[in-house]
Amino acid sequence: MREEAVFFGEVKSLIGIVTDPPSRNGNHYKPAIILLNPGIVHRVAPGRIYVRIARALAAMGFVVLRFDFSGIGDSPVRYDNLPFDKSTVRETQDAMHFLQTTRGAERFILMGGCSGARVSLQTASCDPRVVGAFLINLQMSEHDDQSSDQISRTAAFYYWNFALFNLKSWCKLLTGTADYRKILRALGFQARRQLPSARKMPPESVQLAAKLRMLAERGVCVAFLYAESDPRLNDLREALGRELRQLRALARVRVEIIPRSDHNFSSLHDQDKLLKKICELIDAITPAAADATIHQRQDWLPRLVEAPTQHGGK
Amino acid sequence: MKPDEKVVPFYFGPPDKRLFACYHEPPLERRRQCAVVVCQPVGHEYINSHRALRQLASRLCDAGFPVLRFDYYGCGDSSGNAEEGRIPQWLEDISTAISEVRRRAGAVQICLIGLRVGGALAMMAVAERADLENLVLWDPVVSGKRYLDGLLRLRKEMLRFRPKPSSTQETLDYVDVLGFPLSRFLQAELKNINLSAIGWSSAKNVLVIQTDQMSDEVDLQEHLSQMDARFEYQRLDAPQIWFPTSDGSLVVPRQILHSIVSWTSRVHP
Numbered sequence A: 001m002r003e004e005a006v007f008f009g010e011v012k013s014l015i016g017i018v019t020d021p022p023s024r025n026g027n028h029y030k031p032a033i034i035l036l037n038p039g040i041v042h043r044v045a046p047g048r049i050y051v052r053i054a055r056a057l058a059a060m061g062f063v064v065l066r067f068d069f070s071g072i073g074d075s076p077v078r079y080d081n082l083p084f085d086k087s088t089v090r091e092t093q094d095a096m097h098f099l100q101t102t103r104g105a106e107r108f109i110l111m112g113g114c115s116g117a118r119v120s121l122q123t124a125s126c127d128p129r130v131v132g133a134f135l136i137n138l139q140m141s142e143h144d145d146q147s148s149d150q151i152s153r154t155a156a157f158y159y160w161n162f163a164l165f166n167l168k169s170w171c172k173l174l175t176g177t178a179d180y181r182k183i184l185r186a187l188g189f190q191a192r193r194q195l196p197s198a199r200k201m202p203p204e205s206v207q208l209a210a211k212l213r214m215l216a217e218r219g220v221c222v223a224f225l226y227a228e229s230d231p232r233l234n235d236l237r238e239a240l241g242r243e244l245r246q247l248r249a250l251a252r253v254r255v256e257i258i259p260r261s262d263h264n265f266s267s268l269h270d271q272d273k274l275l276k277k278i279c280e281l282i283d284a285i286t287p288a289a290a291d292a293t294i295h296q297r298q299d300w301l302p303r304l305v306e307a308p309t310q311h312g313g314k
Numbered sequence B: 001m002k003p004d005e006k007v008v009p010f011y012f013g014p015p016d017k018r019l020f021a022c023y024h025e026p027p028l029e030r031r032r033q034c035a036v037v038v039c040q041p042v043g044h045e046y047i048n049s050h051r052a053l054r055q056l057a058s059r060l061c062d063a064g065f066p067v068l069r070f071d072y073y074g075c076g077d078s079s080g081n082a083e084e085g086r087i088p089q090w091l092e093d094i095s096t097a098i099s100e101v102r103r104r105a106g107a108v109q110i111c112l113i114g115l116r117v118g119g120a121l122a123m124m125a126v127a128e129r130a131d132l133e134n135l136v137l138w139d140p141v142v143s144g145k146r147y148l149d150g151l152l153r154l155r156k157e158m159l160r161f162r163p164k165p166s167s168t169q170e171t172l173d174y175v176d177v178l179g180f181p182l183s184r185f186l187q188a189e190l191k192n193i194n195l196s197a198i199g200w201s202s203a204k205n206v207l208v209i210q211t212d213q214m215s216d217e218v219d220l221q222e223h224l225s226q227m228d229a230r231f232e233y234q235r236l237d238a239p240q241i242w243f244p245t246s247d248g249s250l251v252v253p254r255q256i257l258h259s260i261v262s263w264t265s266r267v268h269p
Helices: A046-059 A084-103 A115-126 A150-161 A167-174 A180-193 A203-218 A232-249 A268-285 A287-291 A294-300 B044-062 B087-105 B117-128 B144-158 B184-191 B217-225 B254-267
Strands: A002-008 A014-020 A032-036 A064-067 A108-113 A130-136 A221-227 A253-258 B006-012 B019-025 B034-039 B067-070 B109-115 B134-138 B174-177 B180-183 B205-210 B230-235
Touching (some): A046 A064, A046 B044, A084 A108, A108 A115, A203 A232, A221 A232, A253 A268, B134 B254, B144 B184
Parallel strands (some): A032 A108, B205 B230
Antiparallel strands (some): B006 B019
């Protein structure tokens, strides 16, 4: 596999890394994959997970590009005042154009965590070249990361879904070693969410449902991947409800839950599970790649360090 | 980034250990005779401080310094897996980066700027070579043991509101710190870091910026002030950008960037 640093975009200001497969023989029909910034973190992503994803997918024969949007990571800011939600879609299209020109790719799978998932969905909705969108921990609202309730929300989700069933947590509660203030704040947050005004379907949900229906009709594979402990998973279920079940029945929309993981997949084990799931899904939606099994791609999973190596050190 | 700043991303180094770098190239008419190599932290600290170090490079470039920001082997966009990270290799990478920036900028003088583990590596690199005259240490890891303890404390804190990993998920071969594997070899090498015991012959100018209240801060100050180098110490009330934030934001401490750029510009007029 080969990694190349590239420039592209209207003024060649977008910086990214293309990971090419070891050989493109027989792989020309495969869609290229583009990884989009998770929030404002640069193209390496937390835990270096984008690097691992790119290398794993390249080992399966895909061309993978991970790049920085303007103003994120190494790419400079734009000077045209285009709002972020528009510039990111345009720059994703620039990325597709670049891969079309330099690698001959005609179809694309977009993939991104957090806000990168939103951009993947928006671009997929407006560009017919996109045949797949992998939305990792999609946030329903553009501003939910800035919410002052974010910590209470995460804590509430944790208490309700995990601590409630954990003997150690109960022991802490009963022996006075628990953080009671945090628990009360989380309970208050949960209670507020049950109010009728908080349960109204926001306009974003209506738009999301419409986009998913449209993508399903177009034959685009949409996969939602959620960390089990990410409260956004609840948002998705609440926002789409029955609609989501219908869309899943069409087999074009999938919802995959990565068990015992958090929003940033901040352990190596979480990363392994996410990576494995992504590879399985890619195999499933691009059947021609199915000849390479997950088992054969163990080289990009964390290896045990076997022996000290000399690096000509000092 | 200023519209006239040129940033070139590229790979360099030996074919089996390609390193990624961004070269910030100032306009020829403003170019100074000293090039800067930025030594980044590692692990989650690298991710959290990338934005600030990118802006630091941009400001230095705007002041006329050619700047090379690069990723060590097994880190960032460079080749290699994260569990392969080792200190001797990273020191070798710094040497490769110095040769690369000299080749590109033609500069004779080099200034190393290091943050956290990058600071410790920069100081170790200066101690090993006779051709590095200027050094900026930004909250360097002075005691490797203290640094490791801090990582483990942070790991515990970050695991509070998430499902706990089962004990079988880790091996004796590495410790998982926020998704970055710390091999037992790297742990042993990190434990041996003690900047207060490192001597050098070549450095002429040293700036230390500290935001972190450290128990061994005085030791480092005393150690550096006993050397022949012109030593400046700045204690700044600024955020510690390498820590994860609750809302996922990445902090850029303008005050520190300003201090580093103005010191570097003073030392290399």
